[in-house]
Amino acid sequence: MHNLELTEDQDLIVDTARKFVADAVAPNVLEQDEHRKFARAEFDGLAELGLFGLSVGEDAGGAGMGFVPFVAALEAIGQQSGSLARLFVGQVQCALALEAAGHAALDEVMSGSALAVFVGPEHGIAFAADKVDGVAELVPGGGEAGVFYVAARDGETWKLVAVDAGGVERTAVRSLGLASSAPARVTFAAASATVVAEGDVAERAIDRARAAAWLGVAATAVGGGVACIEAAKKHAGERIAFGKPLLRQEAVVRKIVESRQGVDAARQLAMHAARLADAGLDATQSALQARVLAVDAMVRAADEAIQIHGGFGYTVEYHVERHYRDGKTLEVLDGGSESLRDRLAAAEV
Numbered sequence: 595m596h597n598l599e600l601t602e603d604q605d606l607i608v609d610t611a612r613k614f615v616a617d618a619v620a621p622n623v624l625e626q627d628e629h630r631k632f633a634r635a636e637f638d639g640l641a642e643l644g645l646f647g648l649s650v651g652e653d654a655g656g657a658g659m660g661f662v663p664f665v666a667a668l669e670a671i672g673q674q675s676g677s678l679a680r681l682f683v684g685q686v687q688c689a690l691a692l693e694a695a696g697h698a699a700l701d702e703v704m705s706g707s708a709l710a711v712f713v714g715p716e717h718g719i720a721f722a723a724d725k726v727d728g729v730a731e732l733v734p735g736g737g738e739a740g741v742f743y744v745a746a747r748d749g750e751t752w753k754l755v756a757v758d759a760g761g762v763e764r765t766a767v768r769s770l771g772l773a774s775s776a777p778a779r780v781t782f783a784a785a786s787a788t789v790v791a792e793g794d795v796a797e798r799a800i801d802r803a804r805a806a807a808w809l810g811v812a813a814t815a816v817g818g819g820v821a822c823i824e825a826a827k828k829h830a831g832e833r834i835a836f837g838k839p840l841l842r843q844e845a846v847v848r849k850i851v852e853s854r855q856g857v858d859a860a861r862q863l864a865m866h867a868a869r870l871a872d873a874g875l876d877a878t879q880s881a882l883q884a885r886v887l888a889v890d891a892m893v894r895a896a897d898e899a900i901q902i903h904g905g906f907g908y909t910v911e912y913h914v915e916r917h918y919r920d921g922k923t924l925e926v927l928d929g930g931s932e933s934l935r936d937r938l939a940a941a942e943v
Contacts (some may be wrong), residue, residue: 604663611667619674626774627916632738633678633774641706646685654693660872665813665864672817676920677775680734683810687712687803688743694799695791711739712803716929721746721753726782736778737766745800754796755787771919807928808885812864815888818917819857819895825914826850826899849898856891886934892921
């Protein structure tokens, strides 16, 4: 089956996401980013569409549609708002972790009544005596979350624990990108924690959440890359230099072609990894590769788009500088692209 082939039901989901993005997200995205306004109304809109339970199994109350429509819908969201896309990813991470743990809080996370954020192993949070300690330096959604689901280490054992937002210290972070996702530094200083799962169950829940992050960030970056390419084409078609549109000049067209090659390759790999995961196969390496490749492709596409726009590329009205900032911020999430490259390299030895 072709990597990009969707079923009729999956197409319907993606079309719904695209319409929501066009009607509710696009009109406000520039103002929200410029003034760092949290995208609460848009987050609630995703909840009303039932998208947070998209990848959760039907027996757990979700739509049971797996990762493929999740990836496709996120690409549509990422074309307009990397911030909203990353909030979506965080909520789905928590839902999938709770599903794997068989926990009753799943319903409130799927419904969006609780804004939840997953804090992964890369942050090094420690658990002891029903308390967690540590600092998560950059957490999208951290400034507005009602609950944190934390992968915490208790000696040699992993635990998935729930931490109420009222028990942590949150400091707003003026991150380069993802400005309307309420990014925050979250300090867990002997914060009370409720164990959701431990041992093998916790490890399965954490792995499920991390897979959602890798695939979700890959799809978000593909969307941002597509947006940059389309913006560059539009500007190059309208801008006249040396008597003809920029789009008819070889050096400019090559920038667009090479940007598209990277973004298209990342899309194929993300969809391939999603299909592997949905088939119950090991998608770890493919998901990691997709995540690293897609973020690289987004940053390159944004950089090339800024150059094609010239001085206009640095102004907020043209969007491409925002996508560049979002791409560079995605680079440092999930432990950072360099650490993920190291993990890929270690698997080859």
